[in-house]
Amino acid sequence: MTDLYDERPTGPQHVLRLREVGVEYRTPAGSVTAVSGVTLDVPARGITVLAGPSGSGKSTLLRVLSLVERPTTGGVELRGAGTARLSSRARRALRREEVALVFQNPADNLIGHLTVGDNLRAAAQAAGRTTAVDELPAQLGLPGTSAWKVSALSGGQQQRLSFGCALARGASVVLADEPTSQLDAASADLVLETLADLSARGVPVVVASHDPRLIALADTRFDLRNGVLAA
């Protein structure tokens, strides 16, 4: 699988690269192709958006990019290293140290019974970081909420906190799946600000979305149609 990368030299300008990635699911009705023959390079800086209508394969591709799901065909390279032959344990280690994934639903990104501060600390601990996270709530626009329960935050605040957790983890790349789809406009604005802020901090961000405002933020954009990268 790694020989897919031999054709082109890897450079620091790409954090993630996909080569001929295909994903198929077995269903009672037969095999369903979610993504087919996708080849793309995610730049090491800026916001990359995977755009496309519902069912186009954005979320599937995001799961493959975040090493949560193995592609049926093709390969994924993270910071120049192939991942196809890695064991589950090694993929987990990579996820732990390099990748942060933000789910669509804000509550899915946080541990409900922990406080805001503990969520940030837990995220940092998961990545083996000892970074102090006390300043993060303020940086996220959530000052004085460290001791709050997550449920006390609004949806937008929760999603900002989710990105804060990604930040606390010191991940090499942050991936987000439709981060604004479950938020009202005001809350979505907060998330857009956070994404821009993350990007400004030099953290590469990959977002799957069909939100025009978010797409407008993109430094790089890939359009998906029916599981295939549009030209």
Place this chain on the structure above:
Amino acid sequence: MQIPWRAAPRAALSSPLTLLVSLVTALLLSFVVAAAVLHSSASGSAAVDYQQDRLCTDALHPSLESSLPQDQVTPFFDDVRKSVGDQPVLPASYTREARTDFGGKLTYAKFGFRPGATDHLKVLEGGGKDGLWVPKSITLTTDVQLGRRGMDGKLPPVTAIYEDVRDPLDPWWCAERQYVVPNTMRKDNDLVTSVVWLPDAASFDALPPSLAKVVDVSVRFPSAVPETVDQAADLLATGTARVQKYDDMGVRVMSPLVLPVENARETVANVRSAILPLTLISLLIGLAGVATVTVQWAQRRHTELRLLWVRGSGPAALGGRALLELGLPLLAGGLLGLGVAQLLLPVYAPSSALPPGTTPVAALAVLAVVVLSLVVTWATAAVRAHRVFQASTTGTRARRVLAAVPWELATAGLGVWAWLRVQDSGLATPVKIGGLPRIDAAALAFPLLVVLTTALVAARVARWALKASHRVSLWSKPAAQLAVRRLAAAAGPVTGVLLVGVLAVGTIAVGTSIAGSQKTALEVKSGMFTGAESVVRVADPVELPAALRGNSTVVGVSEVNDRMALVVDPATFRDGAFPHGLDPALLTRPLRVGTAPTGEIALPGIPKVAPTAHVTSFPKLGTAGWVVPRDLVEDPSDVGSWYVWSAKPLRELGDALSDSGITYRNGNERSRAIAGLPFLTIQWTFGFVAAIGAVLAVVAAIALLLAIEVRRRQNALSGAFSTRMGLRPSALLSSHLLELGALAAAAVVVGLAASGVSSGFAVPKLDPAPRLTPSPELPNVLPLMGATVVGSALVVLVAAWIAVRAVRSARMGELIRG
């Protein structure tokens, strides 16, 4: 430890229901295991107690008996006292019968001395402790006067006349029975008199040599009555060591505890091996319950687990997350289960006396079960995390394979094997006299295997039926249609509850039926064996005293080898004899019983008549013998022996006869007539089975209520929609009652049917004394059936109420918003 794991125990508080269910599951699981350990050990204590009750408690410690010259008696006793040290010693010495002169007509008498003897006698005249105590029976044969010295003044003066010692004995005399109870029959030179008690050892030593040519001595060692097998074994071992020296010298050593200890140990082994299969099945069900709770927990914590997994945690760590949240309630439940098992010991076990070390063993077993539960919790969460997140499979293949395996065929095969064991050697004859019949644990498992197989078949059929239920269209009866759809939507929990429910009802019914049948069999067989509640032998066909009229009868017995005929009084026979379904009119003519040969009866004292009437069994005779009405007997003195049979206890019978001056011997009573330990072993085993059944019933009820509670949201949503679409509240309630009632009814009907069939086959075969009639029979199961139906109905009502309440209190908007 990272924060999500560190905070896990506190996170458990966010779902009190999960906490409670984990705790109760562990409680029941550890209760079953602890109770199994405690029950089997307690059965040993009960076996010891039962056997001791049939022994002399004053001589449980090995004792000595011998015959010595008069001058060696005191040195022998002194030597024994010296050699046993601090152990209390109770010696007794008895002369043989010799012609004695008390100043009147010469009479036979024997003399004895046992320290404290006069404290255990009933004084009729006098009472001074410094002279001879003469039994009343001797005063009837010669002229005994207080103050007079017999044998030309060589005997101490007579200071008291006491009432002869007779059956039933004061326990203090029990071991001395052969020396102190006179033979009142006075036939065939079998003349043994009551004892003339001397005031002290010195006066016994000073008896004229003509009265004490040979002296029978006994040495008892009063000891605390053991309560457990270990205590009995200790007493036996230490006692045997104490008297070993005398055994080597040729002195007779009486060790009544040898066989009881062996039997009690065998009972423990029998009970343990017999309850093991059900305990293991219950353990598996309990562990499956723990796994189910963990799966539910994993569903509830899905988002958190997924987040942790995405952040790099592996299945093992996620299993640990489950462990940290559910571990504490499991541990607490385990401890509570141990406590409850200990507390309820008097309720479910045959004895509350536990050998030392039993509770620690039970605690170890509980610890093992708790550890096993923790391992199951960890493994379930880890495997599920692997399957859901890592392997990306739904696990349906494994589940399909597990569901397709015909487990019921395996259990049915085991059932057939157990049935062959019941047929071949379920209960064999004892290999030694007084020993227990071999009880085959595999044979005892037969009814349970039938119940288990039926439960598995019922669960499979239910699964198929629910799968096919989409074809059912009962919309003309919305309540029924809703009930069917709800059952089908929860096919997994429904089949699970049905499986446990059938097992619960079946084991309760099997346990109760077989335990009841053994109890009744022991009572009836004992009664048929003795013939009456109590029996004593009398010299002649006596006239019954007033106190015995209406409750006793006189029966003659003529016996040669194994042929026996009874001479009965048709008018009173049914008053005294053990209740037996016999037409009283039959007693007025000669009867042939069971397999006795046809033709004339040829037994001493019995008229040569050929009975034309026939009955299959008869008290005392069992299934072979003859019965002759008394008026056909020409000379009662030709009949071998005469007995008074009474429906009264032996003590009342003896008192009534003594008060009327009627002498008797060979007292026997139904409760002590036959060794009931094998019956009790089966009774205790199945009593425990019934207790486990009760636990399973609680599990089934909780599972049902939990299934309702887990589906509360869906039920509330669908119920709220249905009622807003015009379904009447009463129809909604009916649908829930139909749904839950059908499930409970299936469990009750299938469970009772399985237990009825299996017990029906097993009960007559599980007969520890097949040579005694009648065979065990199924007891009346109607009360049990009634209680089961009422209990199930209550659970159904509560569950339906919970379901309907959830609908009525539901806020539609909240439900839809999620």
